[in-house]
Amino acid sequence: MTSTADDARPTAADTAPNAPRLLLGHGRALTEHVSAHGPLPALTGPEIIARTEQAGLTGRGGAAFPTGRKLAAVARGAGRKGTVVVANGCEGEPASAKDRTLILNAPHLVLDGVQLAARAVGARQAHLCVHEDEHDIRNTLTAALAERATALPAEAPITLTLVPHRYVASEESALVRALNGGPSLPAHTPPRPFERGVGGRPTLVDNVETLAHLALIARHGSAWFRARGTATAPGTTLVTIGGAVRNPGVYEIPLGITGADLLALAGGAGAPLQAMLCGGYFGSWLPADTFAGTEISAPGLAAAGSAIGAGVFVALPRTSCALAETAKIAAYLAGQSARQCGPCLHGLPALAKALRELAASGGTRPAHNLQALMPYIERRGACRHPDGATRLIASALRAFPEEVRAHADRKRCPAVHRAEQRDPHQGRRYGT
Structure with a gap:
């Protein structure tokens, strides 16, 4: 039986x-x-x-x-x-x-x-x-x-x-x-x-x-x-926590805990946080205060405009340039594309270049190019790779408007200003 x-x-x-x-x-x-x-x-x-x-x-x-x-x-x-x-x-x-x-x-x-x-x-x-x-x-x-x-x-x-x-x-x-x-x-x-x-x-x-x-x-x-988790997201799940936390690693968590609970499991933040990358390279950025109160589950993160993805959470300190970090990921994704269609073959490298230029040199032209290119890449690929890359970049533009404006106007990056407040010898401007 x-x-x-x-x-x-x-x-x-x-x-x-x-x-x-x-x-x-x-x-x-x-x-x-x-x-x-x-x-x-x-x-x-x-x-x-x-x-x-x-x-x-x-x-x-x-x-x-x-x-x-x-x-x-x-x-x-x-x-x-x-x-x-x-x-x-x-x-x-x-x-x-x-x-x-x-x-x-x-x-x-x-x-x-x-x-x-x-x-x-x-x-x-x-x-x-x-x-x-x-x-x-x-x-x-x-x-x-x-x-x-x-x-x-x-x-x-x-x-x-x-x-x-x-x-x-x-x-x-x-x-x-x-x-x-x-x-x-x-x-x-x-x-x-x-x-x-x-x-x-x-x-x-x-x-x-x-x-x-x-x-x-x-x-x-x-x-x-x-018996673990929530009614809409039952069970436990494995997550990888990295970035600016004291104890990065793999943790098994009950679904439904908050972002603040998740950070506590990893020993707390190792520095004041600006944002959290949720879901990995195909995921999206959430501001640190939003993340802290968000339920860690597929429905909870979706309600916050993000996703649990493969259970990846990377903490970004306030002294790191969010656009520069996103540009590194975008360049990686462009290099890893299937190269089977125009959005992957041409679109992703163009997006990665525009984001890199905005982060490194600033100016309105790369900022304009980012906005102009997105509609020609989203939902037009032969697979979901272009959509994942554009989702990440779009989330950066939403989550870090102050950084986007400062870079477009060639003003000092807010992250540099925050770093200077901690160490006055770290000041720099774009192109230097």
């Missing part, structure tokens, strides 16, 4: 309200993993989907799409050829370290999630994609797969697949395209992978953290999962 949707097995996370769920610190070995979490539950595919839907789990890779709905859509498409599961462990976001931390500390939880997702959608094949140059991750997963080969029957064989370490290579259609023998670049859509993906079969592409949560929900139930 299989478990019902809300059956719960006692776990270490139940006995300590703030204890981590994904990162229990129990070790990498399979025996330690099973001792901490128990064996894979004997749930059917429909039961796994029902439990995931009731839990309210959403994707932790950036889009925050309901995982149960995604599983159900792929399962419905299963025909004579079956389906495929692709676990995305390619952390393309440079400011993120959550997936890396999860894989290195709990590889079997990820692999459990892959097996259960395969059972849920009726997959006969599964791929776990990681960057080809992440040797420690490759070695950890290779060892974990070898352990399981002798101890656990494989319901769907898991192939470790290596992907180039490029920003766009971890996009879901880029993974599918590579697995189909093409380049690791985003594909024109539709169809989406859940409709026709690897080998033309319905394909589930999910982030490794999402799958690790699924492995716990299958064991402990939807009520257990919803």
Whole structure:
């Protein structure tokens, strides 16, 4: 007899309200993993989907799409050829370290999630994609797969697949395209992978953290999962906190805490803050005071005009030029583009150049060029890469109007003035 949707097995996370769920610190070995979490539950595919839907789990890779709905859509498409599961462990976001931390500390939880997702959608094949140059991750997963080969029957064989370490290579259609023998670049859509993906079969592409949560929900139930977080954003999530904080790193948090709570977890700000970059390089800037009162969840950040994305938060001190920092990210994104369409090939480099000129030399011309170029790039690309870059730049123009005006008028950057107030020997003007 299989478990019902809300059956719960006692776990270490139940006995300590703030204890981590994904990162229990129990070790990498399979025996330690099973001792901490128990064996894979004997749930059917429909039961796994029902439990995931009731839990309210959403994707932790950036889009925050309901995982149960995604599983159900792929399962419905299963025909004579079956389906495929692709676990995305390619952390393309440079400011993120959550997936890396999860894989290195709990590889079997990820692999459990892959097996259960395969059972849920009726997959006969599964791929776990990681960057080809992440040797420690490759070695950890290779060892974990070898352990399981002798101890656990494989319901769907898991192939470790290596992907180039490029920003766009971890996009879901880029993974599918590579697995189909093409380049690791985003594909024109539709169809989406859940409709026709690897080998033309319905394909589930999910982030490794999402799958690790699924492995716990299958064991402990939807009520257990919803005991943390909020009604609209249940559960915990992994976040990477960096920049001007005292203790940067990866933290597991209950969704729904405030930005101020998040900063406190990282030891507080290491200097007075100007803003927080939320969601990573495809995210947006929020002024520090706005961020402090914002709920850390997909709906909470959306209400503030931002996004949780891949769970990245970078604190910007008041003495750093926000436009200069944004220009660095814009230049990186322009260099990482798929180069498959005009907005990526020509538009992003032009935007990055205008922003760099505004930050470095000032003047009305680069400020005008930024405003003029945006409409020709937004929503016109072959993939979502141009939209992510323009979203970041547009958020900088909104969040830092004082800096934009000062740079356009070739006046002293407010960040320089703030730095001078702390150290009178740091004064400078544009072009010097």
